[in-house]
Amino acid sequence: MKKTIALITLSLGVTLKTAVPSVARVPMRLLYAQKQDVACCKSELLGVDEQIWSKSGKLGDRQALLAAIAHSMRYLQTGDAAASYQRYPVPGFTRDRVVRSLERFRQLVVTSRSAEELQAAIRREFVFYQSVGKDGKGNVLFTAYYEPIHIASRVPTAEYRYPIYRLPPDFASWHHPHPTRVQLEGKDGLLGAKSRLRGLELLWMSDRIEAFLVQIEGSARFHMTDGSEMTLNYAAKTDYPYTSVGRELAKDGKLPLNGLTLPVMLQYFSQYPEQLNHYLPRNRGFVFFKETYGAPAMGSINEPVTAERSIATDKSLMPPGALALIHTQIPFVNPIGQMEYRNVSRYVLDQDTGSAIKGPGRVDYFMGTGKKAGDRAGVTGGNGQLYYLLLKE
Numbered sequence: 306m307k308k309t310i311a312l313i314t315l316s317l318g319v320t321l322k323t324a325v326p327s328v329a330r331v332p333m334r335l336l337y338a339q340k341q342d343v344a345c346c347k348s349e350l351l352g353v354d355e356q357i358w359s360k361s362g363k364l365g366d367r368q369a370l371l372a373a374i375a376h377s378m379r380y381l382q383t384g385d386a387a388a389s390y391q392r393y394p395v396p397g398f399t400r401d402r403v404v405r406s407l408e409r410f411r412q413l414v415v416t417s418r419s420a421e422e423l424q425a426a427i428r429r430e431f432v433f434y435q436s437v438g439k440d441g442k443g444n445v446l447f448t449a450y451y452e453p454i455h456i457a458s459r460v461p462t463a464e465y466r467y468p469i470y471r472l473p474p475d476f477a478s479w480h481h482p483h484p485t486r487v488q489l490e491g492k493d494g495l496l497g498a499k500s501r502l503r504g505l506e507l508l509w510m511s512d513r514i515e516a517f518l519v520q521i522e523g524s525a526r527f528h529m530t531d532g533s534e535m536t537l538n539y540a541a542k543t544d545y546p547y548t549s550v551g552r553e554l555a556k557d558g559k560l561p562l563n564g565l566t567l568p569v570m571l572q573y574f575s576q577y578p579e580q581l582n583h584y585l586p587r588n589r590g591f592v593f594f595k596e597t598y599g600a601p602a603m604g605s606i607n608e609p610v611t612a613e614r615s616i617a618t619d620k621s622l623m624p625p626g627a628l629a630l631i632h633t634q635i636p637f638v639n640p641i642g643q644m645e646y647r648n649v650s651r652y653v654l655d656q657d658t659g660s661a662i663k664g665p666g667r668v669d670y671f672m673g674t675g676k677k678a679g680d681r682a683g684v685t686g687g688n689g690q691l692y693y694l695l696l697k698e
Contacts, residue, residue: 331394331395332395332623333435333437333693334434335433336433336435350632350648350649350650351424351632351690352424352427352428352630352650353424353650354423354424354650354651354652355420356613356649356651357370357414357420357423357652358420367414369612369613369614370652371411371415372611373614373615373654374407374411374414374628376604376606376609376611377626377628377654378404378407378408380608380625380626381400381403381404381626383607386400386606386625387400390403390624393624395624397432398434398624398627398695402695402698403624405696406694406695406696407628409430410427410431410652410694413426413427413430427630430697431696432694432696432697433630433693433694435690435691435692436623436665436666436693437665438666438690439665439666439667444689444690445665445667445688445689445690446668447634447635447668447669447687447688448669448670448686449670449682449685450523450669450671450672450682451671451673451674451675451678451681452522452524452525452602452674452675452678453518453519453522453674453675453679454525454526454527454528454674454676455510455519455525455527456510456529456530457508457509457510457511457530458508458509458510458511458529458530458531459529459530459531460509462509464511465510466495466509466510466511467494467495467512467513467515468490468502468507468516469507469509469510469516469537469594470502470505470593470594471506471507471540471593471595472540472541472595473502473593482544483543483545484501485543485586485591486588486589486590489543490502490591492586493581493582494581494585507594508529513585519537519594520591520592523538524537524538524594524597524602524603525537534599535596536597536598536599536600537594537595537596537597538594538595538597538600539592539594539595540593542590542591542592542593542660543589544590545589545591546660547588548588548590549588549661550570550584550587559580566683566684567682602674604617604656604657605625605656606625606626606656610657611654611671612671612672613653613670613672614652614653614671615656615657616631616653616655616657616668616669616670616671617655617657617659617662617671618657618662618668618669618691619663619664619667620658622664623655623665623693624655624693626654626655627693628652628653628654628693628694629652629654629692629694630650630652630691630694631649631650631651631653631670631689631690632650632689632690633688633689634647634648634649634689635647635649635651635681635685636684636685637681638677638680638681644681644684653670655693657671665691668691670682670685672685
């Protein structure tokens with residue numbers, strides 16, 4: 306979903322959402338044969354994607370992965386893709402080679418009988434390009450985002466007071482600097498009839514922090530109070546850089562930086578709701594939406610994003626639609642309902658971006674739709690590695 310910020314933990318996230326500047330002009334390095342073997346074999350898990358296959362009564366997601374591949378393939382036939390790869394600076398990355406790599410990978414996903422068989426074929430037939438990461442040594446910060454489901458009203462009421470806005474028809478002609486968040490919605494989010502956005506309301510929400518979250522996620526599904534449904538996706542945002550509300554809280558000594566996650570920050574604002582008026586306006590950017598009439602969440606390549614198979618990266622650096630392999634820790638709900646972290650190796654498609662996802666050291670992982678996905682996304686945050694895979698020439 307092309308998001309204002311393709312990430313999860315609100316613009317509240319600090320540890321999770323801090324944008325990391327690029328440490329190198331070249332965002333990735335080719336691992337030559339000997340180095341590739343060393344890098345790829347230092348962990349037996351790397352390239353062993355067990356989620357593809359059904360195991361212990363749990364269904365695999367092979368069909369979801371194939372669907373994500375199809376979305377990238379469709380994008381790669383577009384003029385936008387042709388233009389992106391004509392100017393892509395990393396040697397070896399051409400649109401034709403990315404397409405051929407996806408075609409062969411799709412064949413291997415269909416024919417491989419186990420995660421280990423697929424891993425062996427990938428190592429045999431593909432070369433690995435590793436992201437230089439946030440430190441030049443390949444360390445990448447992983448976060449996650451999701452598509453929330455909310456309750457909202459088509460009309461303002463005493464309960465549903467916080468609007469979500471459509472894109473103003475004259476937005477392209479707005480003078481710079483753009484109005485700030487406070488100027489558009491007020492310090493308390495209730496500027497309403499006095500706002501220049503009056504008449505552009507798509508819906509109203511009952512919770513200010515949830516309305517803010519919608520702007521951070523960039524898309525959402527809504528159960529309307531009249532019994533209908535509505536889906537929204539990112540349309541545009543005002544021209545301000547992302548500011549982490551969580552970092553602001555930590556900077557002011559309100560919360561410790563270590564262990565600062567979405568649940569922790571939501572609890573803080575639940576205890577001190579008056580602080581919303583002080584901290585939310587610090588993220589001056591404002592996001593506008595368009596109604597999508599039931600369509601799935603869309604990535605920046607204008608194709609649907611797929612749960613646990615799509616990632617968001619800095620598209621000024623990383624190849625759109627390309628096949629990637631991530632190696633990191635991801636939270637899962639265990640049988641007793643608690644979150645536990647597991648090391649995973651996952652084949653993904655690079656299909657999205659976000660304004661807080663900057664540099665080669667940031668990846669945002671799409672968890673899916675709904676509360677469970679949101680709970681997992683809210684506590685995702687840790688280091689790992691990112692590889693792009695191309696067929697050997």
